[in-house]
Amino acid sequence: MKALRKKVYMVAGYNTVSMGTGRKEFHPKKPRPDLEHYIKEAGQATLKMIGGAENVDEGVIGNFMASRFNKQANLPAFLPMIDEGLKYKPAISVEGACASGGLALASGIKSILAETADVVLAVGFEVQNTMKAMYGADVLAGAGWMKTRKEGHAYFFPGVFSNRAGAYYEKFGKEKTREAMAKWYCNAIENARLCETAQEFHNKNKDLEGTAKMPLNPKKFVDHLNYSDCSKVSDGASAIAIVSEEGLKNVGIDPKDAVEVVGIGQAASDITKEPENMTCLTTMKAAAAKAMEMAGITVDQIGTVEVHDCFSIAGIMGAEAIGFAEEGKGVDFVLEGHTSRCGKVPFNTTGGLIGWGHPTGATGVHQAVTIWEQLTGKAGDAQIEMKEDRPYGMTVNMGGDDKSLVAIVYKRGE
Amino acid sequence: MDLVPKMKNVSVLGAAGKMGSGILVLLSFEMAKLKIGKKSNEQFVLNAIDVSQPALVNLLGYVRSQLLKHAEKNIVELRDWYADKENLVDNEDVINQFVEDVMAMIQTSTRIETTYESELIFEAIKEDKDLKVKLFSQIKQNNPNAWFLTNTSSIPIGEIEKEAGLNGDIVGYHFYNPPVIQKLLEIIKCDNTGDELNEFSIALAKSMRKIIVPSKDVAGFIGNGHFMRDALYALNQAQKLAETEGWAKSFFMIDTISRDLLVRPMGIFQLIDYVGVDVTKFILASMQPSFPNETLSHGVLNELFDREVKGGQYADGSQKDGVFKYQKGRITHVYDFGTGKYVSKEDIEMDCAAKMGELPTLKIYWKTVVRDKNKAEYLEKFFKELHQIDSVGANLAVAYGQNSKAIGQMLVDTEVAASADDVNTVLETGFFHAYGPINDYF
Missing domain, CATH: 3.40.50.720 (NAD(P)-binding Rossmann-like Domain)
Structure with missing residues (x-):
């Protein structure tokens, strides 16, 4: 499809706190809010901004592994829990590992295009602090092919991206890559400190670079990554309304307070196959290219990006996959400061997965909320200045090791 | 092997x-x-x-x-x-x-x-x-x-x-x-x-x-060799102080001094409670025959044991009443050896502070100092100030530190420990002290 058949907007985004280690109020042994709490908090906040549940035609919920983290399935039925007004309205849930949130957005966009709805409530959530990290790793390994779990690392996904990082070091030089990964971490935490819902909002570490450059410890963790290269374990939810032009009128929101979806690219690749290129996220590349093609823009018109940095190396390879740098040059792009908040294209302006947090099923929606905030001037202390020649925002949400991808291009409504 | x-x-x-x-x-x-x-x-x-x-x-x-x-x-x-x-x-x-x-x-x-x-x-x-x-x-x-x-x-x-x-x-x-x-x-x-x-x-x-x-195979070895003598010294000091201040205040002051002014994780009487008055008594008794020229027992300790004021822990690890009563690990009451009753800490705290008098202005805490890279620097400053103050609290603390050092030195001199480092390692790792007893602070 060259362009969307009709206009699709997103409005009224909301993020709960990303809860987990790093937050002052987090204590692993004390009771915490449950998934019901997070779904309600995010869903109700969005409903309030769009004039209540009666304005909603459909609901979609994105989640990865509530079935194991919380032993909970049948998630569509949680939408009416948010508000009685959603009772008997259509609801579905979607799953695509860490791209579940992005898939929820894609599903909502499709409902608008299919004209089955003018207003779709999209919610993403994950509550994964229910188990210790080494058991959570078992659950998250479900984003990979289970038949490879046995030979995989105890910390399965850190292991997968450690292997990618190792290949990248070998091909393009370890020292500079580690430098760029450290810079990625510093950017993430510095941005997170500007956003009060971020998991790293309370981070007071004065020597972030020192932390990022701690020696690797393969005996206790993985070969090529430090903890600072990884997103944390998070609980949280995000919600946003996906609306048509009519829908926007119905909810009474000025288009200037909305973002328009101008391009979407979805792509999946075979989970049973090894990556064809260890140093390139080829599926992400395909999805990003589709989204930009549909939007009719080039990478030079993008002013801010929320990229799926589940690991710092994924963030750097993401910058390459989108097209900001050639393969192997993403490290320079980062080191030259282009992804920093005052750089050419600020990336992950509230910290991304490493700084803001990674409640897996919520992440795709969280990315959209952040872009909506930035493009409509609602990002508070984390607000960046959008330049006229770069008016577009982009989100790139990835499930597994470059397997399920959703890329979306946005601009501010007019 | x-x-x-x-x-x-x-x-x-x-x-x-x-x-x-x-x-x-x-x-x-x-x-x-x-x-x-x-x-x-x-x-x-x-x-x-x-x-x-x-x-x-x-x-x-x-x-x-x-x-x-x-x-x-x-x-x-x-x-x-x-x-x-x-x-x-x-x-x-x-x-x-x-x-x-x-x-x-x-x-x-x-x-x-x-x-x-x-x-x-x-x-x-x-x-x-x-x-x-x-x-x-x-x-x-x-x-x-x-x-x-x-x-x-x-x-x-x-x-x-x-x-x-x-x-x-x-x-x-x-x-x-x-x-x-x-x-x-x-x-x-x-x-x-x-x-x-x-x-x-x-x-x-x-x-x-x-x-x-x-x-070396000498009764008490290094760890208890120091701890037991340190405890006896504390009991003696408490006994002296009790003559004018009464037992509750005396126990409380010596414990506070040995914790806060010596910068240790626990005061000496809390440590005795932790180990158990009974166990402390048994260890002393087992050491006595090897040191006929030293008195390795204390009337007050024996009397506490006889009165069933024993300390030690419950199966869940919580502390039993001993010289002190505790709530969530914090001292709430102090045993008055004279009357045989527990006194609320709050009732004597102010008087004890007044009696101890001036203390160093530099406040350092074991919890923060023990892992600090600049530990030695803080400790040196703190103890230097402590030496310059002439108050009951400061003088008792300095004497306590000097006695602890003398015990450590004796363990080296009598070849129980091969070196001062060994004594210090035992106290720093086995007893979590922030610094070893053989030091330049005292």
Whole structure:
């Protein structure tokens, strides 16, 4: 499809706190809010901004592994829990590992295009602090092919991206890559400190670079990554309304307070196959290219990006996959400061997965909320200045090791 | 050194006790390394022996929980150990299998005869020489090749060796509480201890990643050698101060001084409560015969014991009432030795502060200083100021620090410890002091 058949907007985004280690109020042994709490908090906040549940035609919920983290399935039925007004309205849930949130957005966009709805409530959530990290790793390994779990690392996904990082070091030089990964971490935490819902909002570490450059410890963790290269374990939810032009009128929101979806690219690749290129996220590349093609823009018109940095190396390879740098040059792009908040294209302006947090099923929606905030001037202390020649925002949400991808291009409504 | 031949059948006497249970857990980790880590086909048996059957049941629960924690922490290595077990896919599968496999090596028993099959016998029963001698000689008669590794904390090992007729097959292996966490291990070789046993005991300690400090076989060794004399000094000081201030204030002040002004993790009377008034009394009694020229007992301590003011811990680890009463680990009441009643801390706190008088303006706390890179600098500043102040509190503190230093120095001079460093290592690791007693501060 060259362009969307009709206009699709997103409005009224909301993020709960990303809860987990790093937050002052987090204590692993004390009771915490449950998934019901997070779904309600995010869903109700969005409903309030769009004039209540009666304005909603459909609901979609994105989640990865509530079935194991919380032993909970049948998630569509949680939408009416948010508000009685959603009772008997259509609801579905979607799953695509860490791209579940992005898939929820894609599903909502499709409902608008299919004209089955003018207003779709999209919610993403994950509550994964229910188990210790080494058991959570078992659950998250479900984003990979289970038949490879046995030979995989105890910390399965850190292991997968450690292997990618190792290949990248070998091909393009370890020292500079580690430098760029450290810079990625510093950017993430510095941005997170500007956003009060971020998991790293309370981070007071004065020597972030020192932390990022701690020696690797393969005996206790993985070969090529430090903890600072990884997103944390998070609980949280995000919600946003996906609306048509009519829908926007119905909810009474000025288009200037909305973002328009101008391009979407979805792509999946075979989970049973090894990556064809260890140093390139080829599926992400395909999805990003589709989204930009549909939007009719080039990478030079993008002013801010929320990229799926589940690991710092994924963030750097993401910058390459989108097209900001050639393969192997993403490290320079980062080191030259282009992804920093005052750089050419600020990336992950509230910290991304490493700084803001990674409640897996919520992440795709969280990315959209952040872009909506930035493009409509609602990002508070984390607000960046959008330049006229770069008016577009982009989100790139990835499930597994470059397997399920959703890329979306946005601009501010007019 | 190949540990396997000696580790195939091991017994722990007093396995259900505070120290015994920790030692049992450490040994189970070691056996796991040999059996599972090295994929040995040998059979390994770890006997948990105790007089109390119910306590052994509880012990198994404790061991299981410790194994689980250990497995979770070492999951990266464990996946490697179980790499060839196709059915163990998730971390959870591997962790559970590890716990089951190790538990399968542990057998409980209330019978001393169980040790007759063992190559190694670890002992952590109470500090009672006659009992140790009786058990060891019985075992030795039935199991002539057994090696004894005893957690004796103060009785000279050589005396036990001689009286039980052990033929050099014993070494002192003094863990600190809790053994699983505490890094320090005092190894006490008596005159007759065989070289092979000595080497084995060091190799095993290294494998357990312990910090080894050798101590001469002199009653109390280094750890209790310092602690007991430090405690007696504190009791004497308290007794003097009580003449004018009364016992409650006196206990409270000396405890506060030994904690806050000496920058230690606990005050001396809280430490006595933690160890137990009874245990402290037994240790002193066991040391006394070796030091005929010293008085290693204290009337106040004996009287506290007689009045059942004993301290020590409940099974859940919470503190029993002793010199102090506690709530969530904090002192709430102080025992008034004169009246035999507890007094609320709040009622005497202000008077005590007034009596102690001026204190250093620089406030430093053990909790923050102990891990600080610039620890030495802070301590030096603090103690320098302390020396310059002429108040009751400051003077008592300086005298206390000097006495502690003198005890440490005496342990070096009498060759109980090989060096000042060894004394300091024991106090810093075994007692968590922020600095060793032999220092330039006092």
